[in-house]
Amino acid sequence: MSNTITVGRGTPFEQSLTLANGLTSVFVSLLGLSGTATAADNKERVLVYWLLEQDQSAVGVGTVGFELEDLPFEENEFESQRVFLLSAIDGVIKRIGWDRLSYKPNEDLIFPAMHRFAELVRALRITDLHREEIAEWHEACQADEPMFRGFPVCGGHGLLLTRFGCHACNNS
Secondary structure, eight states, X not given: OEEEEEESTTSTTOEEEEEEHHXXXXXXXXXXXXXXXXXXXXXHHHHHHHHXXXXXXXXXXXXXXXXXXXXXXOGGGHHXXXXXXXXXXXHHHTTTTGGGSSSOOOHHHHHHHHHHHHHHHHHOOGGGOOHHHHHHHHXXXXXXXXGGTTOOXXXXXXXXXXXXXXXXXXXX
């Protein structure tokens, strides 16, 4: 099994990144570490939170592929949020937060995946956003979720906690 991240799904411009299950967990944890460390406001933290919810230990192995168009971008903040996401990817390349993990990520696997993910993020346009899915995600969020309680972080990993807890703790 694997997980696929796409942009432009079902169009002639569709692009994708397919990750093995183990690599997916590392990929999400590393994006979460970098994004948590560099997020400057709650709008950026919401993007990191959404990514960290792609937690196979909670929702099932091979079930966390997604379309970039479903990330909860805000239309009036789209470009700055996209720049933030690209900076979080750059933070992974700079190994931000890697010292908090109990393992050393395989750079030969993670770096090409991050570079490809950056290409997908660059290809995303505001007109591509799935506004209905984004609204459904916001509506499905429960009032007691961590993002509504000040975005707490895991004491051991420094990752934003989601309704599933700490992504890195769950996947170690």
